[in-house]
Amino acid sequence: MDLPMVEVAARAIIRNVETVIDGKHEAVTTALTVLLAQGHLLIEDVPGVGKTMLAKALAKSLDCTVSRIQFTPDLLPSDVTGVSVFNQVDRRFEFKPGAIFANIVIGDEINRASPKTQSALLECMEERQVTVDGFTYLLPVPFTVVATQNPIEMEGTYALPEAQRDRFMARISMGYPDTESELMMLDSRDATSPLDGIEAVVSGAQLRGMMTAARAVFASAAVKEYAVSLVRATRDDRDLRLGASPRATLQLIRVAKAQAALQGREYVLPDDIDSLALAVLSHRLMASGRVLGHHQDSGPLIEEIVRRIIAETPVPLGPAGLH
Template identity: 60%
Template sequence: MALHEFKAAADSVVANIERVIEGKNAIVRLSLAVLLAEGHLLIEDVPGVGKTKLAKALARSIDCTVRRIQFTPDLLPSDVTGVSIYNQDTHDFEFKPGAVFANLVVGDEINRASPKTQSALLECMEERQVTVDGHSYQLQTPFMVIATQNPIEMEGTYPLPEAQRDRFTARVAIGYPDTTAELEMLNVHGGADPLDELGPVVDADVIRRMINTARHVHVSDAVKQYAVALVHATREAPDLRLGASPRSALQLLRTARAVAALEGREFVLPDDLQALAVPVLAHRLLPTSEAQLARRTTDAIVADLVHRLPVQRAGHGR
């Protein structure tokens, strides 16, 4: 796919989502970049700001299979992955796929499910497959998990384990809309929900071609070194007791490729890594008890590391 075709398709998806989500262009574009980087998205924010609506709008903008899972304390792992059922006609076990067998899986309030059920997503998010009763089943392409959770509503919730959080490529917070956007929301959403009228603007085949285009965006050695330096800085930061994993460096680079393509560029800049450092790295890190007492968030720690780390601007030469 040519870069101008890529940008035109991406802009149509973004414009479609913005019919529902007002005044959050950066968040919408990052969500699309995560999909094109073959990653997964965690939307973490207070209730009522449109987390589920963003996830649904992205899913409805693409003509592909979509499944929604409402995570509850009594949700079972087999509800997510599927189960083998004995078929009396064939006298054999037959696999019934679970909700995860779709291109886009919307997991609402993921932290309300038990750790056992949350762990059912680990294999499919990393390996794009599900293993049930010793048999592995491949998932469709593209495949993306978009999960939502409320950070301050702790009653009846289970915190996501580190292994689960590390599988999410990026974490975003939608935040409250500004006055103009909120007024427009009242005008548009006051009578009917525009999500009901939202239709697909691209299909799964176009997304697969866009993913392939994003994979081939050029990354210079200097930019790769800067990505590694960012990740290593988190491991040596005195305010952190758990730094970023090697997986995070890969996902940082993949997302940067997608972001560069979204902007119509054939190469990644250090600025792309700087802009993505907080959403891609911060949710994977664990602060020390001293940092927690000082109310230092991982977002602030990563932003400080980006500010202090020197950038070797050697251009984007091939």
């Protein structure tokens, strides 16, 4: 698929999702960008602001297989990955796939599951495969996890471990709607769910074509060096005790390519890196004790540190930085 067609298809998906999600254009666009970059998305916010609605609307806009996992404290790893069951007729074990076997997996309230169940996702998200009883089963292509979670200070939540957070390409927050959007919601959702009227606007083949086009977008050496400089700055910053991993650098470039494709560009700009760095890096970082102080929620503090790092890191200029 060529880039003009990618841009047209992306606009159709965004318009479709925005019939359900009012006033959240940036969140919808970032979610689609992560999907085209073949990454996994973490949506974090307080209950009732539309996290699950966004995930469902995005999934229903695409003609591909979708499954939903409601994470609870008693959810077992086998409920996610699948289990081997003994067939009495054939006298052999048969693998029964779990809910993870779908193109788009919606993980609702992922941080309400036990750490053991959360860890079942690690192999799935990174290697796109499941190993059960010594046998490996490949997951479908494309494969994306769109997970929602409540802030960690909410009752009954388990904080995601660092290795789990690092698997997510980006984290976004929904935020509360503005007054106009909330009033529109009262009218549009009074009798029926807006999800009932959503239909797929992009086929599975088109989606795979969009992903291929996004991977082919050009990133110059200067832009790659800029991304590396940003990520390395998080490792050296004295206000952070855990910086971003090399995986973060790879994913920052991949999602920047996808954003360029959505805008019909054949090349990545430093602005793409800047606009996505907060979503890609902030959930992977941990603040040091010297700045954490009495902050109960380190999220806003870490975002402030990332913004400072972006502002302090020299941006490549000239032809090498632009193309």
